[in-house]
Amino acid sequence: MADDAAKPYVAERLARLRQKMEATGTDLVALAPGAHLRWLLGFAPAADERPSLCLIGPENACFLMPALNADDSRQHTDLKFFEWKDDVGPAKALAEALGYAAPRARRFGLDETMRADHALMLTDALAGCGRSFASETVGGLRMIKTADEIALLKDNARIADIAQVAVRDALAEGISESELAAVVQETFAAHGARPTFAILAIGPNSAYPHHHTGSATLKRGDIVLVDIGGMKNGYNSDITRMVSFGEPPAGYRDVHQVVDAAVRAAMAAARPGVSARSVDLAARQVITDAGYGDFFTHRTGHGLGTEVHEQPYITSANELVLEEGMVFTIEPGIYLPGRFGIRLEEVAVVTANGCEILSGLSRDLAVV
Template identity: 35%
Template sequence: MNKRIENLVEKLKENKIDNLLITDPYAIFYFIGKWYEPGERLVLLNVSKDSQVILYVNKLFPTEDLGVELKWHDDTDNPLKDVIKDIKGTVGIDKKMPAMFLLPLIKETDCEFVEGSHLVDYLRGRKDSEEIEKMINASIANDKAMAKMEEKLSEGLTEEEMTKYLKSVYEDLGSKEFSFDPIIAYGANGANPHHTNDSSLPKDGDSIVVDMGCILDDYCSDMTRTFFYKSVPEESKKVYETVLAANLAGIAAVKPGNKLSDVDKAARKVIEDAGYGEYFTHRTGHFIGLETHDKGDVSSTNDAIIEVGNIFSVEPGIYLPGKVGVRIEDLVLVTEDGCKVLNNYNKEITIVG
C-alpha cells in the first residue's frame, strides 16, 4: 500500500468512514497511478478503513498489477454486484460518481452514504515531494514558453495565430496539451477575464494579456503576464503598477498558518486603495495540480488555513471595460517559512512590437 493510500486510510479512521468509493479519474490516478476514461462504464476504487483496496474495472480497460485487488466485470454484468458485497456501515461517495451507479447502491444496501470527496481533496491539496518536483518542472517550461510568446508578440499576429504558435512552443518543450484554453487578449478584449481568442490584431497602446499553461508529466502549469504593444498609455501604466503591487502583496501574505482569505485581502486592498476595487471582479487564486483548478480557492470567503505543500495561484487583475485589462499571475508553493514562487518570468512593465 503506497503512502497516499496510507494517508487516506488514516483520514477514513479519523472520520469514522468504513469505505470510500472513488470514481473521479483524477483521484484514481492520484492514488494508483493509472489513467482511465471510463465513459458510461464503471471504474471504481474502494478504499476501506481496514486498509483493503479494491479496483472494480470493466474488462475493456487493460489493467496491469497496480498493487491493489482487481475485480473485473464486463458489459453484460451488473457492474455493482461486487461493490454491494464489499461495502458496509458508513460509505463515502466522491463528487464524480454518476447517479446511475449511486442510486442503485443506495437502494440495494443498508449503508449510510456520506460525501467523502473532501478527504481526497485535502490530501491532493498538500503536494508531496514527487508532485512538487513535477509542478516546478511544469512552471519552468511555462517560463520558457512565455519568453517565446513575448518575442513572437512583436510580429503583430492575431490572437488566434498566437494561440496556434503557443501550441507548437509547448510541443517543443515536451508537452502536447494545454492545461486550459489559453487567453491571448488585446486591448479592450483583456477587460474580459475569460476572453475567447479571436481574429483581433494588436493596436498601438493595447495591453496584451497572456494567460497560459501546459500539462507536463501529468501536472499543470498556469501563469499570466501582461505586455503592451508599442507604447503604454498613462492610465494603463497606473493600472499595471497597481496590479503588480497587488500580486506582490498577495504573495507576501502566503505563509503557513495564515488564512487563504488573508491572501485575497492583501491583494484586494492594494487595488481598492488605488480606486480600482470595483474592477477586480474575481477571486485572487485557485489551487492547482493534476487539474488546473484543483479543489480550493483564494477568496475573501475561504478562511481555510494555509498549509505547507499547498500550491495555488495569486492572480489579481483590473479590468476597465472597453479600455484595458491587466492580470499578473504566479503559482506559489507554501514552505515552512513562507512560500516559493514557481514562476520566475519578468513582471516589470514590458513593451513589445
C-alpha cells in the same frame, strides 16, 4: 497510460489515504475515473456511461470494472477486480465489491466529480450510510505537495516562462490571438509538455477574464494578456503576464502597478497558519483602496497540481488554514470594459515561513 511520476508513490499514498480516512471517520472512499484516482494510483480507467469505480476501505481496495475494460486496466494496477458485463449489469458486482472493501461501512466519501447516475447507484447501495465528499480525504492529501511534486511543478513553471518569452518574440503587426496561441502550443511541445490552455487576449479583449482566444489581430499600442498553462509528468503550470506592443494605452501603467501591489500583498500574507480568506482579502484590499474594487471580479487564486484548478481555493469565503506544502496561484486582476484588463499570476508554494514563487519571470509590463 499510467503516470510514471506517480507510480512509485502508490503504496505510500494508499497508506496516507487510510490514515486520513481514520482521522475523518470515513469507512469507504469511492472514486470515479478522474483526477483523484489518477493521483492515487497513477492511472484512471476509461470513463463512460458504464460504472467503473475504485473502492478503498480500511484494509482492502478494489475496482468495480466493466468486463470490456478489465484486461487493459490490469496492466496498471494489481487491485482486485469485480467485473460486470453489459448483459447482466453492475448491481451484483457492486454488492460484492462493497462487501470486500468495506462490509461494515457507516460513512463513505464520494468522488465529487462522479457522474450523477453512478453516484446515485452507489448511494442507493449504501442506504443508511453517512456521506461526505472525497475532497475531504483524497483532496486533503492532494493539497499538501511533497518535495518531488514541487520539483515537477517548478520544472513546469520553467517551461511556462519560456513560452511567455516566445510569445513576446512572436509579436508583430497583424498577428492574431490564435496564431500567438499556436506559438504557446509549439513551445510547450518542444520542451516535452502538453499545452492545456492558452488565453491570448489583445486590446479590449483583455477585459474579459476568461476570453476565448480568437481572430483579433495586433496593432501598435495594443496590450496583450497572456495566460497559459501546460502539463509535463502529470503536473501543471499556470502563469499570466502582460505585454504591450509599443507604448501601452493611457492610464495602463498606473493600473498595472495596483495589480502588482495586490500580488505582493497576497504573497506577504501567504504563510502557514493563516486562512485562504486572509490571502484573498490582502489582495482585494489593495485593489479596493485604489478605487477598482468593482473591477476585480474573481477569486485571488486556486490550487495547482495534477489539475489546473484544485484545492485550496483562495477566496474571501474560504476559512481553510494554510499549511506548508500547499500550492496555489495568486492572480488578482482589474478589468476595465472597453479599455483593457490586467491580470498578473504567480504560483506560490507555502513554506515554513512564508511562500516561494515558482516563476522566474518579472511581472513588469514587457514592452515590445
